[in-house]
Amino acid sequence: MKLRFLGTGASGGFPNPHCRCENCVAAREAGGKSIRMMCSAMIDDELLIDFGPDLNGACIRFGFDLADIRWVLQTHDHGDHLLPLHATIRAASWAAQNAQPLTWYVNEVGLQAIRDGNRKSWEKIDLAIDEPGKDAALNIVTIAPWQQLTFGEYEVLTIPSNHGSAKHPMLFAIRKGDRSLLYASDTSELPDEVWPCVAEYGWRFDIVVFDHNDGFQRAYSPTHSGSAGVLQEMERMQAVGLVDENTLLYGTHLGHHSNTIHEVESARAQALGYDIAWDGLTIEV
Ligand SMILES: [Zn+2]
Ligand SMILES: [Zn+2]
Ligand SMILES: [Zn+2]
DSSP: OEEEEEEBBBHHHSSSSOOOOOOHHHHHHHHHHGOOOBBBBEEETTEEOOOTHHHHHHHHHEEEEEEEOOOOEOOOOOTTTTTHHHHHOOOOOOOSSSOOOOHHHHHEHHHHHHHHHHTTTTGOOEESSSSOOOSSSSSEEESSSSSOOOOEEEEEOOOOOOOTTTTOOOOEEEETEEEEEEOOOOOOOTTTTHHHHHTTOOOOSSSEEEEOOTTTTTTTTTTTTTTTHHHHHHHHHTTTTTTTTOOEEEEEEEETTOOOOHHHHHHHHHHTTOOOOTTTEEEEE
């Protein structure tokens, strides 16, 4: 399983284009791994997590396109993760040529956002919503927390995240063959019952990607996590057998308000036994 980070920044990216705070100024000066687009990630060049607003820039930055993407798992509908315009620009009848048919797994709030954001072209899009078996360029399938999905060689468990007022935000457990990944951006502390419940479904993770929005400033905020919170979640996962000493841990979704340049944040994390992801980082397990 190959995981590629396409964006590792919080809402607005890092540096935020409107901001001249100390951290944004430092990131602009440092460049390289300190330049973070808004969050998304790709697995084996065919499964995308979050159809976000920075994907166009990520494709140009890293020199690839999205035509081979077959599936998209949408964590939630916040604007830094969901750009509704992707529905129109992927639709063969409107824009995309020589692209694979695509299935976009999204909750009902996200579906409404996609509808609202594509009003002008909605009738012209080659689209199917919750119609299994229909041969459309773009298939939207609505999902909810605690659902098991299977598609291609993948198995997915949708896990409810704790993300303030967001409606039905989700983390994803993703398995392909004997390799598995937990993608957990945009969450604060998980309720006690969550990890034991995931364990009951029979999961164990080779890679954990966790929300690191708040850096080393605080364990949790109402919507996000920082280092101490991430390590607490890992302990809780280890207690029920979801992770072990071989599990790779990476922080993502870094906010400019709580983090500085990559090299500093990464050194702090490495001292605690894990690392901070950067845009373009590829991990193979
Ligand atoms: Zn976010
Ligand atoms: Zn800033
Ligand atoms: Zn969010």
